[in-house]
Amino acid sequence: MQRPVLRLLLASAVLTLMGPLTTARAEKLVFSPTTTDISVGHAAHSSIPITTKCWVNEGLDIDVVGIQGSTAGVQQVSAKNVAFTTVGAEGVMMARAKGARIKAVYTYARSTIYRAVALKSSGITKTEDLKGKTLGVIAMSTGAVPYGRQMLKAAKIDPDKDVQWLPIGEGGQAALGLKRGDVAAWFAWDTAVAALKTQGLEFVDIKPPYHDALIGNVVAVHEDFLATHKQEIPKLLRCIAKATIFGLTNAEKTIKMHWQVYPNTRPTGDEAEAMKKSLLVYESRFAGYQVPAGVKWGENLASQWNETAKLMKEENLLPADFDPSTSYTNEFIEEANKFDAKAVEDEARK
Structure with a gap:
């Protein structure tokens, strides 16, 4: 009669030393x-x-x-x-x-998702209008930059010599840069552009011919x-x-x-x-x-x-x-x- 009790006590001691059982957590x-x-x-x-x-x-x-x-x-x-x-x-x-x-x-x-936009009031309607202008981006590390460079090259505009690039962020900072004329156009993405539209800004979309592909x-x-x-x-x-x-x-x-x-x-x-x-x-x-x-x-x-x-x-x-x-x-x-x-x-x- 003592052996089962002894075994139970030993098992209890082992579990106590091990601590509470836990399931493996996901990585x-x-x-x-x-x-x-x-x-x-x-x-x-x-x-x-x-x-x-x-x-x-x-x-x-x-x-x-x-x-x-x-x-x-x-x-x-x-x-x-x-x-x-x-x-x-x-x-x-x-x-x-x-x-x-x-x-x-x-x-x-x-x-x-990438977009190039200019204010309707700017008179800019096509890529060729961007030559010699300062172009805004959210940051130079974003995918909108290679999108913009490719777009300019397709219009025979050198993205290194014929334009200047200026990071202006997004939201209110970008809106201010566009309104003040710090930049002629803004290269961003769809949701960032939409956010400025909610502030009342009106844009012209500038698209390369291959945009939809x-x-x-x-x-x-x-x-x-x-x-x-x-x-x-x-x-x-x-x-x-x-x-x-x-x-x-x-x-x-x-x-x-x-x-x-x-x-x-x-x-x-x-x-x-x-x-x-x-x-x-x-x-x-x-x-x-x-x-x-x-x-x-x-x-x-x-x-x-x-x-x-x-x-x-x-x-x-x-x-x-x-x-x-x-x-x-x-x-x-x-x-x-x-x-x-x-x-x-x-x-x-x-």
Whole structure:
């Protein structure tokens, strides 16, 4: 009778020494949009997966940390300081051409996010009007700079000799620079332009002839991370796909959820005025999220990558022998699309 009791006491002692049993915690992974202004246009890879607990339910521990500019995004992924970043396809290809081991795993914006705008009152209507002018950018590290340089070259304007570049930030600082005439045009991205429109500024869009052929933004990772996190990557991407559908289904609900996570993004004014302003920002980005018929969420299309690479080669932004297919993979797309889209739409409508 004493032996069972002795065994029980010994087992109890061992458990006491071991301390309380705990389950393994998920690895902390950092997802970095390449902007410090995580507006509602970024809700599909920030606030929606957070508020719906999609990432948590997938067993992931994700921190969304904005960093300024595509150059910084590429650098941080290359240095393995962050797991995921959002960057233009052109940024991925230029980085790989220089030896960076970065690869796109998901295309989330189907058309380029970059914009060149001038105030309507300036009289500027086309690229050729920019020769000899000072051009504003948010920062020289952003993807809008190579977009602008390529655009100028296509119009036979030397981006190093025929214009001057001036970083003027975004928001009120950029608005002031445009109003004062410090810059003749501003190279930024869709949501940043939309934010100034909410302040009453009226713009002329200046687009190169190939604008609609360019790819938008992608989710990119380091090749080492790709090799070691084959379970985590499709889970994160699945949540982005579901969040995109959620956002496209119910804009106002998406905006209110985003305000909960990022209260500083709520515009000034009463509820109706704030919603009106936020819808401008939302529509500027979500309009480019819808996938064409027959294309899976996040799927990288060879035709788009090849066309973008072709244009970049023509402007000497890529080596002539660069193979764009090395810059992306669709390895995780099938798994990322394994969910009930109708159920997501129904949840968004509640």
